[in-house]
Amino acid sequence: MITIEDCIGLSGLTREEIDAIAEHEHLPEIVAAELGFYLDQTPEGQRTIRCMIEDDIAHAVVCRDMKRAGVLKIVLTHYVRHHENEEAVRKGEGDGHHTIA
Structure with missing residues (x-):
């Protein structure tokens, strides 16, 4: 059986990065890991x-x-x-905010 920890590990992202995606997109953690x-x-992604x-x-x-803002700033860094x-960083300057859903 594959666990959420396995899925997060396979995503290449940290749990905190996955949690930020889940929060932003209002998704379950497992779906946020896949997204x-x-x-x-890709650079755009x-x-x-x-x-x-x-x-x-x-x-x-x-x-x-x-407190949450501070944690998220660390996640972003x-x-x-x-x-x-x-x-991706260079081209991203001046881009607007992106939403998936």
Whole structure:
């Protein structure tokens, strides 16, 4: 039997990155893991994940949840350092926020 931990491990993303996608898209964690894996395969998808996390940060700030905003900023920093290639970051400057659903 495959577990959620197995699926997260196979996605190449951290649990926190998957949780940010799940929060943003209002998806179960298992579906967010699959979506995250799919999106992380292309520069455009990587920008989409980055924008999702940025949206989650903005939402936490509006809700005055500074602890959550701080955690998400760490998640964003980790994601950009470990997943986005330089071309994706460069081309992503000035892009709007992206939503999948």
